[in-house]
Amino acid sequence: MKILYFAWLKEKTSLAEEDLSLPCGVSTVAGLMEYLKNRGGGFADAFADSTLVRVAVNMEHVQTSHPLNNADEVAFFPPVTGG
């Protein structure tokens, strides 16, 4: 699974992108967010308030209940502000 971080999530995690095998017991976006938050440090900070985080799986906006598999590209970012 490829994970991407944008805007202040990239800054807080100090990471733009990483490869990760779906952790044991994680089957949804919400589960992955909980897993990442438990890494502590910048990750705990980035995922402290999950209501501020938006998610895309395979470049489509999804809810945190969305299921995950190892081939997915998952992206975490704040609400978009383009235009």
Added chain:
Amino acid sequence: MKILYFAWLKEKTSLAEEDLSLPCGVSTVAGLMEYLKNRGGGFADAFADSTLVRVAVNMEHVQTSHPLNNADEVAFFPPVTGG
């Protein structure tokens, strides 16, 4: 009084512009239109159906009941089609 004709009113009357003293007994746009129509020829043709004709007095759109005086600039034209 200055009278201007535009678009097909100019073509039918064969006139772009004329100076005219307010004819005796004419006090409104409607009266002037009746007067012009009674000139016959192209004028009778141009003013045959007064519902097709729009009027401006001193460059403001008006109804045919609008009063006239000798200092006015009166223009006759079809409904506008710019833009």
Added chain:
Amino acid sequence: MIRIQTKDFDAGAEIKNLVSGKGNIGGVCSFIGLVRDFSASEQSGEKITAMTLEHYPAMTEKQLEKIETQAQERWGSIETLIIHRVGRLEPTAQIVLVAVAAAHRDVAFEAARFIMDILKTEAPFWKKEEGPTTSKWVEAKASDIAKAGLWEKK
């Protein structure tokens, strides 16, 4: 700002000029009207080869200024530009540019549409279409009169 001219315009340059040096502008909505290659009269839809635009110069200026003033009264702080061409134009030629610059996009979109709708029924321009064999004056559309009327009720 209002300009009536026979020559073409560069919409990009005109818009840049409209907003030049104004840091409070968040967006510009513009509309460009073009000469189509078929008749505006819905019954015929015939091919047209050119169009000639006639106007009543002093009244055009007066009416367009009035429309700009109305838009400014309605939406407050906006910058407006209206350029309208006259004379003979061929299909795909630009006829009109209306641009509104504002702090926020909603105002820019609404004011630009307002200006176009009112221009269509108040500004004294007339179009004559040339077809392969005949030429004729374009008739005003009832739908344009209805659209302009909607702004009165708001």
Added chain:
Amino acid sequence: MIRIQTKDFDAGAEIKNLVSGKGNIGGVCSFIGLVRDFSASEQSGEKITAMTLEHYPAMTEKQLEKIETQAQERWGSIETLIIHRVGRLEPTAQIVLVAVAAAHRDVAFEAARFIMDILKTEAPFWKKEEGPTTSKWVEAKASDIAKAGLWEKK
């Protein structure tokens, strides 16, 4: 048509290119978004000196194509163009151009506004504002989310 680029664009040339050779186009509505010199966050309204736009390239393309397709499904025969800049931009710089060409002006106005409203909530761009002393990420506006939502009900 979609383009993401760091360099500026010439809206007039882009619009001419969009309608080039198409005699059935009666009008083009376009919107240009610009960098303002004050903060987007309504509480502060502080001066900003620059703005940096970040994006998620592959998803941006996918989402903008989806928006164009939705507009085409909704309004039928239209030509659409979206150009969005990324990178560091200073006040008064152009950020985005959305242009819609159609046979009639209502469709052009509505589809352009639709594309802007949906782009604001779906396309993965993020703005970071630089002020004289600090820099901060722009927060999404509830009003933008509400506007995008209105299109769902229609």
